[in-house]
Amino acid sequence: MNPFELRFQKLSNPVLSPSKEGFDSKNTYNPAVIKHRGTFVMLYRAEAKGEKITGRIGLALSGDGINFVRHPEPVMEPEYGWEKVGVEDPRVVRVGKTYYMTYTGYDGRVARLCIATSKNLLSWKKHGVVFEEFPFEKNGKPNWTKSGAILTEKMESGPFRGHYIMYFGDSNVWLAYSKDLIHWEYEPEPVLTPRGYLVEPGPAPLVLEEGILLIHNEAFWMGGDLIYTVQAALFDREDPRKLLWRTERPLLEPEFEWEKKGWVDNVVFAEAMVEHGGKMYLYYGGSDRYVGLAVSKRI
Template sequence: MSPSELYFSFRKLQKPVLSPSEEGFDSKNTYNPAVVLRRETFVMLYRAEAKGDKLTGRIGLALSEDGVNFIKHPEPVVEPEYGWEKAGVEDPRVVKVGKTYYMTYTGYDGETARLCVATSKNLLNWKKHGVVFDEFPFEKNGRSNWTKSGAIITEKMRSGPFKGRYIMYFGDSNVWLAHSKDLLHWEYEARPVLKPRGHLVEPGPPPVVTEKGILLIHNEAFWRDEGLTYTVQVALFDREDPRKLLWRSKRPILEPEFEWEKRGWVDNVVFAESLVEKDGRGYLYYGGADRYVGLAISVEHS
């Protein structure tokens, strides 16, 4: 099985693998997770919202031995602290480079959603490094500096125009490319590398480098009869020049099907942010209707 084949076919579990608690910081919604393997344990960092709370997100932690049955940590591990994130910390994506974990997340001040970075050695204690781009010319919802989300490739480019640099796909509405020497300080390319075919497009899990190119699982929203619908799609970029789009899926690899994906805090949403490979299988974690965490597992090819 080629690396690209592994990630194009998935079968969903019929029930969520994480749901809101009866009370506490994640009693309203638990969704849009980052999941990584640490010493054979699946570690999930998920966006959490509480009943009766105006915050759009804290980040909770949950552990699993099999990737399906998770036990939650009782308290959030990342909470709003600074002005740029005073309304919420949202939608983590996590990669490990060397001995350090790097988290990209959305800091929301109530008006603008900004891409932020934090680091950790143990996935429990996080050091925040602030907003990635102080200024960004693209406007969304009438707001400038809207950058929202980012998905990092864990290895430096070996050749091409960005040789020796890390690459990140970021943004929503469009997807842009940024590059960095140290994973903390980033420069962006002015032109989008992926544009929406419908309402918007946003990066999903950290990209995977395959023999055929850079695989970016991403989220796209389209207007359908039932309203705005979020789906999960795939794009392939050139290994030498990660700005160059080679291929794009014509149909979703995931779309809302189950009741818990169609009805929730936001209806008709599947939103992927994490892909874990273990024992030759891909575990694709996603948010369902902005309330639950779902899981789709790659299907064996004959």
Template sequence: MSPFSFAFEKLPVPIISPSKEGFDSKNTYNPAVIRHRGIFVMLYRAEAKEGEITGRIGLALSRDGMNFVKHPEPVIEPEYSWERIGVEDPRVVKVGKIYYMTYTGYDGETARLCMATSKNLLSWKKHGPLFEEFPFKKNGRVNWTKSGAILAEKMKSGPFKGRYIMYLGDSNVWLAHSKDLLHWEYEPEPVLRPRGHLVEPGPPPIATEEGILLIHNEAFQRDENLIYTVQAALFDWEDPRGLIRRTEKAILEPEFEWERRGWVDNVVFAEAFVEHGDVYYLYYGGADRYVGLAIGGWEKQKVNPG
């Protein structure tokens, strides 16, 4: 079965919801999830009822990937000028003994793609924005980079041999590459363009026998509504700029009331994809207020070809 033969079933209720009080009392959404010593560790975007902060990063733990217990305090908060309004939308990979988190730093005007690293998923060292300059405008502004999803292994051949790659952006998707995961260079031409309103990377890319699978998010205008859906694209192993194909039908789209009504209506937005036994767990934000889970995938295939 091809990795493009997707079959996911969503749980009908959220697995994470806002608390009654505290730093995550308004919205809890767009999580990263990774396994650590057999435990599912979720790092989710959290917003409080009071104040102007658009994001802190909360932590929750689970043994089964469905039932999570929240940590009482955020693990990452705004500190610097480039993130003074929010730290948002984490994505996490592990390379060697280090966890690498890409996240959005928002200063109230520009959303910048930033990096933090950790050895334990609790204490994080921030490395700042990954690109000092990014000339392609979004919302009328340059330097708007926002989102990045890293493939957690080096390319084995082709023009980026020996380098890590990342897909980034949220109007188009660009490719960037790095020797050390901390210093990145971007390619000037987008590798994935929107078919509707916008396109944005989702979870970290996945190595499959057929190519590099990027689950991503796309927004489309339907009637008078903007609808966020989860889609997928397959890129060439030899040259990860090369798009092989992309889904014609959404993997996920808003269906339940809690996906259709929230802080932002009509949103499913994926950022985490975890293998669990014979299936995959796809974690997503619902209506910018909740965390949802879809279970499924495709027939498992050999990875890391060549």
């Protein structure tokens, strides 16, 4: 299947919803999902009723990718000044025997891209903010880098040969490159710009015959409402800065009531895609409150 034929079918109900009480009693959304020894491991953003913390990271397990059992405590919490209000929106990849998580550290003013590593998906070592300084401003605030999606294989040729690459940012998407997945440098010009309000990376990019596929999130103003959709873009395999193609219609858009009404209305926001049984499982946040699942044929 090529990326021009991507079609996802949503499940009509969320696969994860807020608990009655505890650290994830208000919102559960925007998850990373990865398979570990045949088990789906979900790391999701969690918020508690009555708190101002905008994110802890919870963990849930599943054998089928649909029915999840939660770990009773968060596996990551805010600790440092640059994340004192929240650790948010994880994306997780495995390279070798190490898991790499990109996540948002929010201090109440600026959302910064951060990285943590783990061997077991339970205990995480934080490596801090990826870019201490970044010239682009969002809403008048510099150093706003927010999120990143890492390609798990090194570039074999082209200007970034021997490096890993990452698509990062929100409002625009930029390209960063690294030899060790911890220390990154960035290209100064965006590689993907919004056709509406903003664009932001989704799950880890995939290398296909046709190019590098980046499923991403894109928001538009429609009839006075801000609508978040899931889209796709294809970049050149030799030069991952070069955009070849992007979807004209969303892969996903808000349809169900739980996607249209929640903590933030009219949101579908994808961050994880897993292959299972010859199909692709795309996990997304619905209205910043629930976790949804859409399924496609194998890419």
